Each structure stands twice: as C-alpha cells, then as structure tokens.
Amino acid sequence: MVEFSGRPAYLQIADDLRDRILSGDLAAGEQLPSESDLMRDYDVSRTVPKMAINVLRSEGLITSHPGKGSFVRQARQVRRLGNDRYRRRRDASPPFASDAKAAGQQARWEHRSREERASQVIAERLAIEPGDSVMVTDYRFFADDEPTQLSVSYEPLAITRDTPIELPEDGEVIGVIARMDSIGHRVTEVSERVTTRAPRPHETEALDIPTGVPVLCIVRTHYADGAPLETADIIVPGDRYEVTWRTPVD
Amino acid sequence: MVEFSGRPAYLQIADDLRDRILSGDLAAGEQLPSESDLMRDYDVSRTVPKMAINVLRSEGLITSHPGKGSFVRQARQVRRLGNDRYRRRRDASPPFASDAKAAGQQARWEHRSREERASQVIAERLAIEPGDSVMVTDYRFFADDEPTQLSVSYEPLAITRDTPIELPEDGEVIGVIARMDSIGHRVTEVSERVTTRAPRPHETEALDIPTGVPVLCIVRTHYADGAPLETADIIVPGDRYEVTWRTPVD
DNA sequence: TAGTGGTCTAGACCACAAT
DNA sequence: TTGTGGTCTAGACCACTAC
Numbered sequence: 001m002v003e004f005s006g007r008p009a010y011l012q013i014a015d016d017l018r019d020r021i022l023s024g025d026l027a028a029g030e031q032l033p034s035e036s037d038l039m040r041d042y043d044v045s046r047t048v049p050k051m052a053i054n055v056l057r058s059e060g061l062i063t064s065h066p067g068k069g070s071f072v073r074q075a076r077q078v079r080r081l082g083n084d085r086y087r088r089r090r091d092a093s094p095p096f097a098s099d100a101k102a103a104g105q106q107a108r109w110e111h112r113s114r115e116e117r118a119s120q121v122i123a124e125r126l127a128i129e130p131g132d133s134v135m136v137t138d139y140r141f142f143a144d145d146e147p148t149q150l151s152v153s154y155e156p157l158a159i160t161r162d163t164p165i166e167l168p169e170d171g172e173v174i175g176v177i178a179r180m181d182s183i184g185h186r187v188t189e190v191s192e193r194v195t196t197r198a199p200r201p202h203e204t205e206a207l208d209i210p211t212g213v214p215v216l217c218i219v220r221t222h223y224a225d226g227a228p229l230e231t232a233d234i235i236v237p238g239d240r241y242e243v244t245w246r247t248p249v250d
Numbered sequence: 251m252v253e254f255s256g257r258p259a260y261l262q263i264a265d266d267l268r269d270r271i272l273s274g275d276l277a278a279g280e281q282l283p284s285e286s287d288l289m290r291d292y293d294v295s296r297t298v299p300k301m302a303i304n305v306l307r308s309e310g311l312i313t314s315h316p317g318k319g320s321f322v323r324q325a326r327q328v329r330r331l332g333n334d335r336y337r338r339r340r341d342a343s344p345p346f347a348s349d350a351k352a353a354g355q356q357a358r359w360e361h362r363s364r365e366e367r368a369s370q371v372i373a374e375r376l377a378i379e380p381g382d383s384v385m386v387t388d389y390r391f392f393a394d395d396e397p398t399q400l401s402v403s404y405e406p407l408a409i410t411r412d413t414p415i416e417l418p419e420d421g422e423v424i425g426v427i428a429r430m431d432s433i434g435h436r437v438t439e440v441s442e443r444v445t446t447r448a449p450r451p452h453e454t455e456a457l458d459i460p461t462g463v464p465v466l467c468i469v470r471t472h473y474a475d476g477a478p479l480e481t482a483d484i485i486v487p488g489d490r491y492e493v494t495w496r497t498p499v500d
Numbered sequence: 501t502a503g504t505g506g507t508c509t510a511g512a513c514c515a516c517a518a519t
Numbered sequence: 520t521t522g523t524g525g526t527c528t529a530g531a532c533c534a535c536t537a538c
Contacts, residue, residue: 008507015451034523045509050524058308058461059448066524067516083497177499191496195328196446196464196488198309201265211308214446214464214488238446238464245495246441247333249427258526284504295528300505316505317535 009044013052021061021072032062032070060212060239073210076240079103079148081218083245086177086190094175096141096149105143111169113137115157122154125221125231133157137168140206147207148240153232159185176222176230185224193219194243199235207237214238259294260301267302271311271322282312282320310462310489323460326490329353329398331468333495336427336440344425346391346399355393361419363387365407372404375471375481383407387418390456397457398490403482409435426472426480435474443469444493449485457487464488 007015017033020026033041038049053070056062064070085095093101100107116136123130134154141149153168153176160166165179173179177187199207199215207215218234257265267283270276283291288299303320306312314320335345343351350357366386373380384404391399403418403426410416415429423429427437449457449465457465468484 010507018451036522045511047508047510051507053524054304055461059450064524065517066514067518067522069517069523083495086497086499088500187499189496189498192494194444194466194493195491196466198462198464200309201268211305212448214448216444216446241445243444243493244442245333245497246439247336247495248439249336249437250338260526286503295530297527297529301526303505314505315536316533317503317537319504319536 010048010051014055026072028072028074030072058212063210079241081243100143108142110140111137113167126156126228128156150235151232155230180229185229187222188225189223191221209237260298263302264305276322278322278324280322308462313460329491331493350393358392360390361387363417376406376478378406400485401482405480430479435479437472438475439473441471459487
C-alpha cells in the first residue's frame with residue numbers, strides 16, 4: 001500500500017469502493033473485487049481489505065455470502081406508511097393487508113396475545129397505573145412470505161374486558177379504529193413518534209435483514225378525545241419502508 | 251475459548267457484553283473490559299475481543315477512545331420534530347431557533363446559497379422541468395455549538411426570482427411559510443417523507459456522530475394548493491431526534 | 501511508564517459455492 | 520478442484536491517555 005495522506009489503508013480502500021458504488025460504477029447486485037484481488041491491487045495483507053469490506057457492510061451498502069463474494073445491495077422496494085392509513089374504512093381489512101394488496105403482494109401475519117401488567121413506560125403511554133392489566137399482542141407481518149414488520153400492541157383491559165374485542169385477533173372486526181368503534185369508543189386522533197437505531201439481534205433474525213440496515217421504530221397511540229385507547233411499538237426495516245404524512249397549514 | 255454451541259467466539263463475547271449493557275449491569279458511560287481483559291477472560295487472541303467490540307460499536311451501543319478504552323454510550327437528549335412546527339407564526343424565528351430556545355439551548359446556523367439547474371429528482375419534487383433554475387441553500391444547524399441538523403433546500407427561481415426573498419437568508423423574513431406569504435404564495439400543506447440509513451462519511455463528520463448511529467432523512471415539501479413551492483432534504487442524527495405527528499381521524 | 505485502542509503483517513483452517 | 524468469505528492465532532508498531 002502506497003502511503004497516502006495518513007489515512008489508514010482500509011479506509012482508503014473503503015472510500016474507493018464506496019465511490020464506485022455511489023457513482024454507479026459498481027451497480028446494484030454486482031460483485032465487488034474479492035479480498036484476494038484487493039490484497040494484490042493495494043499490496044496489503046488480507047486484514048486490510050477485510051476491514052474495508054466490514055466498513056461498507058456496516059454502512060448497509062453491501063452484503064457478503066461465504067463461498068460467493070461480496071455484492072452491492074439491491075435497492076429494496078419501498079413500502080409507504082402514510083398517515084392516510086388512519087381512517088374509518090368500509091372494508092374489513094387492516095392497513096397492512098390493503099397496502100400489500102395495492103402493491104400486488106400477498107399479506108399474512110402471525111399473532112399471539114397474552115394478558116400482562118403494565119410497565120411504567122406502557123402505563124404512561126396509556127394513562128393508566130403501572131400494574132394495571134393490559135392485553136399484549138405480538139405481531140409479525142409478511143408480504144409475499146417475506147417478514148416486513150414487527151409490532152407489539154397494548155390495550156387496557158379496563159376498556160376491552162368482557163367485550164367481543166378483548167382478544168384483538170379473535171373477532172370479525174379488525175383494526176383498532178373499527179374494533180374500538182364497535183364497543184362505543186370513537187378514535188379521534190392518532191399520534192406517532194418515529195425514531196431509528198441499529199437492529200437488535202432478534203430483529204435482524206425476525207426481519208431477515210443484514211447488519212448495517214437500521215430499523216425505524218414507531219410508537220403509535222390511538223386516542224378518543226385525549227384518552228389513550230391503544231398503543232403499539234412498530235419495528236420496520238429501514239431499507240424497505242418510508243413513513244410519510246401530509247399536514248395542512250392553518 | 252471453550253467451544254459452545256458452534257457460535258463464533260466473538261459473537262458470544264458480543265452477546266455477553268450486550269446483555270450486560272441492555273440489562274444495565276454496564277451503565278451508560280461505564281468502561282467496558284479492555285481487549286486484554288477479554289483476551290484473558292475468554293482465552294482467545296486479541297482479534298476476537300476486537301471483533302466483538304466492533305459488533306457493539308456498529309450497533310451504536312458503545313464508543314471507543316484510543317488510549318482510554320471503550321465505553322457504554324450515553325443516552326442522548328432527544329429533540330422532537332413535530333408537525334406542529336408548520337404553522338403561521340407571529341415571531342420571526344424559524345422552527346429550529348424556537349425549539350432550541352424552548353430547550354434552553356443556543357441556536358446558530360451556517361448557510362450558503364447558490365443557483366443551480368434542477369436534477370431529475372428535484373424537478374419531480376418541485377413539479378418543474380429538469381434543468382430549470384433553482385436556488386439551492388445548504389444549512390448546518392448547531393444547538394449549543396453542537397452540530398445537530400443538516401439540510402439542503404431547493405426553491406424554483408421561477409417563483410422567487412427578483413423578489414426580496416430570492417436569497418433565503420438575505421431578508422428580514424425567515425421561514426418558508428412566512429417568506430412565501432410575503433410574496434403572495436400561501437402555503438397550504440406540508441408533506442414529509444422519513445427514511446433511515448447509515449450515515450455517509452461526510453455526515454458523520456459534519457454531525458460529529460460515531461459510526462453505528464443511523465441518520466433520519468426527511469424529504470419535506472411545502473405546497474400551495476397542490477403546487478410545490480419548496481423542497482428540502484433534512485438529515486438528523488438518529489440518536490438525538492425523533493419525528494412526531496398527530497393526525498385527526500375522520 | 502504502563503495501559504489503551506488503532507492499524508497491520510503473515511500466516512492457518514474451515515464451510516461453502518461454482519465448475 | 521479452485522476460489523470465496525468466516526474465523527482465529529500470534530505477533531508487531533503506533534499514538535494517545537493516565538499516572
């Protein structure tokens with residue numbers, strides 16, 4: 001490696017490869033030079049190209065497959081989460097199913113409900129006391145059998161106990177707004193809070209994403225005239241989703 | 251290293267350390283065992299703890315400082331970007347300044363404007379033709395001298411040419427809504443599109459964030475009755491920001 | 501001066517993929 | 520069989536920090 005500007009060799013190699021990827025010289029799906037190639041080209045030991053490859057992988061630009069090589073990541077199809085999905089709808093299908101149908105994809109989901117005591121955080125979000133009973137439901141959503149969304153929903157049992165919607169996935173009415181309507185609680189507002197972070201290991205597994213792809217975390221709460229009816233933690237892969245909304249001014 | 255379940259040693263070490271961090275056993279700001287400690291504890295060569303540390307760093311859980319050690323990252327103060335910031339306001343200060351003031355912080359920003367020809371992407375967002383003239387303004391916002399937000403704003407010169415607001419930061423009126431009002435274009439709607447990804451190198455530098463912290467990318471457009479007046483790309487560190495909004499239902 | 505992480509060399513063995 | 524990336528050993532020298 002010819003010394004250059006004091007910048008470590010592995011970062012120079014990463015810079016060179018990143019430039020080629022972002023400029024399109026190395027197109028999506030294309031194979032990168034192998035680690036052996038890079039050893040020869042830059043006259044360094046294998047550690048150095050390996051570190052360069054690691055940098056690009058943690059930036060989400062490439063993926064590596066043992067026995068095959070490293071490849072420029074494909075741009076993923078973007079799924080949109082718009083605030084227009086919070087409407088009273090005529091059809092019985094929840095937002096995820098209608099979105100998938102509109103995109104020509106097959107929707108499917110797993111769910112599991114259980115009763116729990118509210119934690120401090122959940123109690124605050126639902127304006128109840130810590131320890132109060134809540135119905136907790138875990139979801140995993142698939143589009144064309146590809147896992148694309150995780151969510152955990154919390155509903156105060158003080159509201160749903162002994163109603164037909166106590167178990168969220170057990171009745172014929174689906175979707176928070178329609179279900180709450182059916183027992184006389186009218187949702188008037190939805191709030192969402194969006195943050196991002198690197199995925200936890202169980203999330204990379206459940207969503208089948210490579211390291212280097214951050215996730216979007218959405219904390220969503222349904223309100224009826226200021227009183228929380230439901231809150232959920234939604235986790236989606238950052239490379240397959242965008243969250244959008246439109247706000248009128250004045 | 252005692253062989254265990256076929257899982258690579260560096261991932262087991264990463265798992266052990268991650269568990270201690272997420273459980274609070276290793277608190278924010280606390281120093282991790284040194285690489286030498288881990289070599290001894292797990293009876294491996296230095297490469298292995300080094301790889302484990304790399305995993306946690308790329309997950310954004312720790313930072314490392316040469317000569318000192320690796321430390322659990324501090325939770326950052328969260329700045330909120332709410333859709334309530336798009337209002338006609340009495341005061342002359344832009345959203346960033348009022349937010350900082352409300353948080354007891356000193357706001358400051360750099361900016362630089364130039365005339366450019368619209369790219370394909372920008373033309374689509376502004377509903378103009380590629381090659382049409384646009385005023386491009388780069389911003390970097392600081393809160394208490396800490397860089398916290400990057401943005402690039404685009405305005406069609408077909409709208410602002412030869413008006414007092416042609417240069418966004420040159421007049422007394424500040425903020426897109428107020429400026430456009432002042433030349434008779436009434437903003438009626440704002441749309442935002444939020445995505446996330448790992449930061450580009452110039453962003454880690456400009457925002458002073460460690461690798462492992464993803465950024466939130468916000469594509470924002472101001473409309474007057476459906477016609478775009480301005481669009482901007484906003485980049486904020488994922489560990490210091492959350493984007494929130496409230497939507498009425500029906 | 502001792503300890504830390506950053507960078508790098510020069511190897512090794514492995515599982516896996518392509519042929 | 521050859522080439523690929525994944526994991527790991529056993530060193531080295533460096534700059535930086537704390538004492």
